[in-house]
Amino acid sequence: MVDDLLTAADNALRTLSGANHASRPSPSASGDAPADPGQRRLSGALMRVNHVGEVCAQALYHAQSLTTPNAALKRQFDAAAREEADHLAWTQQRLRELGDRPSLLNPLWYAGAFTIGLVAGRAGDALSLGFVVETERQVERHLEGHLNRLPPDDAASQAIVRQMKDDEARHAASASAAGAAELPLPVRWAMRAAARVMTTTAHYL
Ligand SMILES: [Fe+2]
Ligand SMILES: [Fe+2]
Numbered sequence: 001m002v003d004d005l006l007t008a009a010d011n012a013l014r015t016l017s018g019a020n021h022a023s024r025p026s027p028s029a030s031g032d033a034p035a036d037p038g039q040r041r042l043s044g045a046l047m048r049v050n051h052v053g054e055v056c057a058q059a060l061y062h063a064q065s066l067t068t069p070n071a072a073l074k075r076q077f078d079a080a081a082r083e084e085a086d087h088l089a090w091t092q093q094r095l096r097e098l099g100d101r102p103s104l105l106n107p108l109w110y111a112g113a114f115t116i117g118l119v120a121g122r123a124g125d126a127l128s129l130g131f132v133v134e135t136e137r138q139v140e141r142h143l144e145g146h147l148n149r150l151p152p153d154d155a156a157s158q159a160i161v162r163q164m165k166d167d168e169a170r171h172a173a174s175a176s177a178a179g180a181a182e183l184p185l186p187v188r189w190a191m192r193a194a195a196r197v198m199t200t201t202a203h204y205l
Contacts, residue, residue, distance in 0.1 A: 116194075
């Protein structure tokens, strides 16, 4: 119990302080930012939204890893969380290159996502996995949308988003293969609504 609390606190601090290191090199070949200030701001806003998504991914996966009694599933959640830590570090670095900043509300997003992750975890492994499948699929669709919205001359952000999208699809597939239950429709609607609040707010804040 004490161990769990320390692990949770350590992860929250690491995520929120930006101390996470990527284990894979960033897919962006260059650190170039779009020359046009308007396009640079748009890239910054979109990558801030994606960075918030990855802050939430840390909170969700760690909460779900803490709550599962199944050791193999815990390893699966932890492995996915390590790939999400790459996403977190890449988007954070990209925000710096764009001369932009992470969301001011990150502690709030993290706390909210951690609570949701605990609830999903307590609902049992099948539903917890179902929650992962639904989340990752929603994120995948969201990232697909960003590939169309990012300025055409921001190849670096596009490369990062494309790799993240591939990774999220793989996370959904492995959660599905591990025995995910389908979530009830109202739960999926609620998740979509929560994601909309988060993405709309993080665009500006
Ligand atoms: Fe991710
Ligand atoms: Fe993922």
